[in-house]
Amino acid sequence: MxxxxxxxxxxxxxxxxxxxxxxxxxxxxxxxxxxxxxxxxxxxxxxxxxxxxxxxxxxxxxxxxxxxxxxxxxxxxxxxxxxxxxxxxxxxxxxxxxxxxxxxxxxxxxxxxxxxxxxxxxxLRRTEISHEVNGGGQINWRRTIESTDVVMSRGRPVYLDTITRRSESDNxxxxxxxxxxxxxxxxxxxxxxxxxxxxxxxxxxxxxxxxxxxxxxxxxxxxxxxxxxxxxxxxxxxxxxxxxxxxxxxxxxxxxxxxxxSSFYHIWEVACGRVFGNEVEIWKPFIPKPRWISAGGQRTESDTFIPDLVAELNDHELLIGDAKYYRPAMPPALRDVPGVNDVAKQIWYKDCLKSEAQRRSYSIIQNVFLFPRDVEQMSLLGHVELPAGGERIDAVAVPFLDALAIYSGDKPHIPQKWRERLSIVLRMLP
Structure with missing residues (x-):
């Protein structure tokens, strides 16, 4: 620039x-x-x-x-x-x-x-139409017949002059x-x-x-x-x-x-979805919706939470990802990390999708927070447990500008390579 x-x-x-x-x-x-x-x-x-x-x-x-x-x-x-x-x-x-x-x-x-x-x-151009005698444009036969003299040759009319159409840009x-x-x-x-x-x-x-x-x-x-x-x-x-x-x-x-x-976090969410090849639409039917029941017994379902990202990492691992546009600091100086509501929501997603994932032969569900970082390759930042020693969600650094370039179409992209890399990173867990 x-x-x-x-x-x-x-x-x-x-x-x-x-x-x-x-x-x-x-x-x-x-x-x-x-x-x-x-x-x-x-x-x-x-x-x-x-x-x-x-x-x-x-x-x-x-x-x-x-x-x-x-x-x-x-x-x-x-x-x-x-x-x-x-x-x-x-x-x-x-x-x-x-x-x-x-x-x-x-x-x-x-x-x-x-x-x-x-x-x-x-x-933007507007065309101005005019007519001229014997020009190079298309002949206007009606005008030619009406306004020029005809010469008969062997019983057939011949027009020595013709009226032609001229079009040019109206500057x-x-x-x-x-x-x-x-x-x-x-x-x-x-x-x-x-x-x-x-x-x-x-x-x-x-x-x-x-x-x-x-x-x-x-x-x-x-x-x-x-x-x-x-x-x-x-x-x-x-x-x-x-x-x-x-x-x-x-x-x-x-x-x-x-x-x-003022909502660049939305762009990070869809960029991560693009990078990993989001398949959340396939899994949405398995996320339950709140059902409201009146005192009279009438029932209506309302909107529910939807994961940012669900994708197959390989034939036995399923990813549930939450794209977080944060700049987190891990312990001992914990700062700018997802709150307990975000942690609990990811655990709930895993619980909701577990049965269907097992039916589709996924033996492992990887629950991950995806943070933008100035890095060349994905890397592990840490993890969170709720409760202590219980369900775990891993924190992974994702190359920020590469993800944006893939999302905007400026960089070639094969989702499977990113999935494989994330799977490797998660296998390095302590």
Whole structure:
């Protein structure tokens, strides 16, 4: 990632300085990007932040040896993937939203969508149709017959002149000019921060807008364009252009734009599911649901807990995994570990699935907490017992950036290799 603007690097979980700008602190508090924590306000956000000319990037809480630019790139790509394939039971981040019909779209999210849409489809173009005599286009026979002289040759009509159709791009079309304006402006300001290639349109003959028109004019003129647009891409693009103008107006006043999430733990959950090849859907029917019974005897089942991850490690080992986006410290300085509710829940999952696992010839059920770490290979961190000497759940470090790269599709992946490696790690238990 290269940018002319100086990027200020933050990290999720770090303390927000008391000396920071009061207005920025207020805006970030209002949007949930920072929040109360131990020893004061802490960063609660992963992604890109722009505030009145300042450019910031908040990295995931996992400390990594790679450059901040590389970590930011991995996080961005994972968040884009998550935006497209987020489980329906997850609450979506408003600062990743790219669908105007689902709510406001931040300027950074709009820039991300517009730049990637341009890379895939190019500039919005409108065609201007005209006619000329003896041109190189398709002959318009109706116009030719009506407006040119005919010569008879051997009893057959011959037209020495023909009227042909000419089509060329309308470089003065408002929607095309507005699209060009937004691409050049947003690409210049945000493409590097979003790890996207800047857009250069110097070769385009489109008449440039000197400034962004009023939102009222844009709405009126884009409404006309929408009435004559029939392709899905065209309709989506016009809707996003209008959403972008609205967000520019709002965020210019507030001074703040965000692209990212305050729920990066959701991304770690689905990344682990991708890495190990999640098969939880197969096992969900064996997780009981609470049954409520009225005094009159009427019965209704309610929602239940669902494991993050269930997968076959090999033909005799079954994995039940809980992806924990924590930075744990093992004894003697125990810190930031799953609570007793999480421990008890994993034990309950094992108890629920035990009979079906045995029926399918799994003789071992491995219960594991999966923590993100800056490591090359999976390794054992420790384990927890409940009660002491009773059921055991192992704590395993999983290579953080590799998992994100696999999830986002940037790295080749064979789930079985990760399963085999985890099985080996668990066999090394003391």
């Amino acid at each position: 290269t940018t002319d603007k100086q990027v200020e690097w933050l990290r999720e979980g770090d303390i927000w300085p008391d000396t920071e700008d009061d207005e920025l602190r207020t805006r970030l508090l209002e949007n949930g990007a920072i929040g109360p924590g131990q020893s004061g306000l802490r960063v609660r956000f992963v992604g890109a932040i722009v505030f009145r000319g300042r450019t910031m990037a908040a990295l995931p809480k996992v400390h990594a040896s790679r450059s901040p630019e590389d970590v930011h790139r991995h996080a961005l790509r994972a968040m884009r993937r998550y935006r497209q394939w987020a489980p329906t039971h997850h609450e979506p981040s408003p600062y990743l939203n790219e669908s105007p019909d689902k709510g406001p779209v931040s300027t950074l999210a709009a820039a991300d969508w517009l730049i990637r849409d341009f890379a895939a489809h190019g500039l 003065s079309n408002f929607a095309t000019r507005l699209h060009c304006y937004l691409l050049e402006r947003l690409s210049r300001e945000y493409a590097p921060l979003l790890d996207l290639e800047p857009i250069v349109l110097d070769h385009e003959a489109v008449e440039r807008l000197e400034a962004l028109p009023s939102i009222e004019e844009c709405k009126a003129r884009l409404a006309i364009e929408q009435r004559v647009t029939y392709s899905q891409r065209g309709m989506d693009l016009l809707a996003m252009m209008l959403a972008t103008i609205e967000s520019l107006e709002i965020e210019t006043e507030l001074g703040l734009s965000l692209f990212g999430t």
